[in-house]
Amino acid sequence: MPPYQDHLGGFGDYGDGEMEDYDDRDGMGAMNAILARMKIGGDFAPVGGQRALEELLWMGGDRGRFRDGEDARRGPRVPEIHTRGNTYIPGRVRDYDQIQARSNMHAVFEVVKDLGESGGGCNDSILVVRSRRSGREYVEKQMSGSLVSRGFAKSEIDFLKQLQGEANTIKMENFLLEEDSRIASIIMEQCDWGSCRDLIKRHHVAEKNISERWLWKAFLQMAEAIKFLHYGPYGAHDWNSVLHMDMKPDNVLIQSGHCTTPNIKVADFGSAMGGDKGLTVSRSYTPCYKAPEKEATKKADIWGIGIVMLCMCRLSSRFKRDRHAGSTYSQQLNDAVYECLRWSPRYRIRSENLAHRLSGLVARVDKSMLRGNAPIPPSGL
Structure with a gap:
C-alpha cells in the first residue's frame, strides 16, 4: 500500500x-x-x-x-x-x-x-x-x-x-x-550507529581518535543540514526559517549509508524555533552547549556545529573553554572549528557560507591527514 x-x-x-x-x-x-x-x-x-x-x-x-x-x-x-x-x-x-x-x-x-x-x-x-x-x-x-x-x-x-x-x-x-x-x-x-555521543564513547573506550577524513564528512553534512534549516532548498523564497537551538552530540545521529562510511542526521527539534528575529531563548536547551549570546539567531546553530565537532575531536561529550580541535588534526580543521566557536556572533561564520568554506579548507589539507579507518561501529554492525 x-x-x-x-x-x-x-x-x-x-x-x-x-x-x-x-x-x-x-x-x-x-x-x-x-x-x-x-x-x-x-x-x-x-x-x-x-x-x-x-x-x-x-x-x-x-x-x-x-x-x-x-x-x-x-x-x-x-x-x-x-x-x-x-x-x-x-x-x-x-x-x-x-x-x-x-x-x-x-x-x-x-x-x-x-x-x-x-x-x-x-x-x-x-x-x-x-x-x-x-x-x-x-x-x-x-x-x-x-x-x-x-x-x-x-x-x-x-x-x-x-x-x-x-x-x-x-x-x-x-x-x-x-x-x-x-x-x-x-x-x-532509525539510525543504527546511534548518536555522536555514542561514537565518542566507543572511541574513548578504544583510546582511538576519530579519523579526520570522516570528521570532515560529518562537518560538511552538518553544515548542509543547518543551511537547509535556515534557508530551505535552493531557490526557495517562502521558506519558514528553522533554528535548531540545541545542537549537541546527543542530537546528531549516525546512519549507515550506501558508501563505506556512515552519514550524519540532525535530529531532535524539541527546542527549535521559527524565524530569525533575535528572540530571547525561552525553550529548554542544554546549558553547557548553549551559545554565549542570549538571542536566538542562526549564528547560535553555527556555534552548535562547532560544539559537536569539538567534542568529537576531543573525545569528550562536554564542552570546555579550549576551542581547538587539537594537534592530532590538521591546522585547517582546527581553524574551521574555531570559526564556528567565536564568542561574538558578529564574527562567527554564516550558515550559507560554512559549507563552501569547509570545501575550500579540506582541499588544502595534507593528504596524509585524510588517511584512516572508518569510525568504530556499534557492536552487531
Missing part, C-alpha cells in the same frame, strides 16, 4: 492491530460499535472491509475481559488513532516478557527495545519499534504531557513535516498527537 496522509497530517502504514481483549459476552456490543465506526467493504485505508471482518473474529474467547475504562491486566484504555475522518480502535499491546514499555501506537507498532529517557527527561521514553505490517524498524519518541499541553509537541511535529527528512535531517515517518489526552509520539527513521 502506498503511504497516505491522515487528516491530522501524519504519514504511515496503519493496520494489522489485533483485537484480543473482549469477553464473549461483550462480543455483540463490540461488533455493533465497530460496525458503527467502520465502513465495512468501503474505502477505509488502514483496515478495509475484509480486515475489519477478520478482526471481529478475535473478540471471542477467554483472552481477558475489556472492562469499562480499564483493563484489569494492562491499565487504562489507549487513545483512538484518527485516520481519514474515521476512527480505528487500536488493539491492546501484546505481552512482553522483558519489555514493559509499549508504543503509543501499538496497533501499528510493536516494541523491540526500550532506549530509556532522552533530553534530560523531557520525553517519556525512546523506543525502537517494528511496524506490524512491513516489519521495518523505526524509533518512537514519546513526549510528556507537559510538552503536549505547552504546544511543544505540535511545534516539533510541524517542523519535521516541513523538513521532510531532506539534507541530512531526520525523517519523520508517522506521528500521533492527542492534545486532549496529552499524548504524543513521533515515529522516525
Whole structure:
C-alpha cells in the first residue's frame, strides 16, 4: 500500500492491530460499535472491509475481559488513532516478557527495545519499534504531557513535516498527537550507529581518535543540514526559517549509508524555533552547549556545529573553554572549528557560507591527514 496522509497530517502504514481483549459476552456490543465506526467493504485505508471482518473474529474467547475504562491486566484504555475522518480502535499491546514499555501506537507498532529517557527527561521514553505490517524498524519518541499541553509537541511535529527528512535531517515517518489526552509520539527513521555521543564513547573506550577524513564528512553534512534549516532548498523564497537551538552530540545521529562510511542526521527539534528575529531563548536547551549570546539567531546553530565537532575531536561529550580541535588534526580543521566557536556572533561564520568554506579548507589539507579507518561501529554492525 502506498503511504497516505491522515487528516491530522501524519504519514504511515496503519493496520494489522489485533483485537484480543473482549469477553464473549461483550462480543455483540463490540461488533455493533465497530460496525458503527467502520465502513465495512468501503474505502477505509488502514483496515478495509475484509480486515475489519477478520478482526471481529478475535473478540471471542477467554483472552481477558475489556472492562469499562480499564483493563484489569494492562491499565487504562489507549487513545483512538484518527485516520481519514474515521476512527480505528487500536488493539491492546501484546505481552512482553522483558519489555514493559509499549508504543503509543501499538496497533501499528510493536516494541523491540526500550532506549530509556532522552533530553534530560523531557520525553517519556525512546523506543525502537517494528511496524506490524512491513516489519521495518523505526524509533518512537514519546513526549510528556507537559510538552503536549505547552504546544511543544505540535511545534516539533510541524517542523519535521516541513523538513521532510531532506539534507541530512531526520525523517519523520508517522506521528500521533492527542492534545486532549496529552499524548504524543513521533515515529522516525532509525539510525543504527546511534548518536555522536555514542561514537565518542566507543572511541574513548578504544583510546582511538576519530579519523579526520570522516570528521570532515560529518562537518560538511552538518553544515548542509543547518543551511537547509535556515534557508530551505535552493531557490526557495517562502521558506519558514528553522533554528535548531540545541545542537549537541546527543542530537546528531549516525546512519549507515550506501558508501563505506556512515552519514550524519540532525535530529531532535524539541527546542527549535521559527524565524530569525533575535528572540530571547525561552525553550529548554542544554546549558553547557548553549551559545554565549542570549538571542536566538542562526549564528547560535553555527556555534552548535562547532560544539559537536569539538567534542568529537576531543573525545569528550562536554564542552570546555579550549576551542581547538587539537594537534592530532590538521591546522585547517582546527581553524574551521574555531570559526564556528567565536564568542561574538558578529564574527562567527554564516550558515550559507560554512559549507563552501569547509570545501575550500579540506582541499588544502595534507593528504596524509585524510588517511584512516572508518569510525568504530556499534557492536552487531
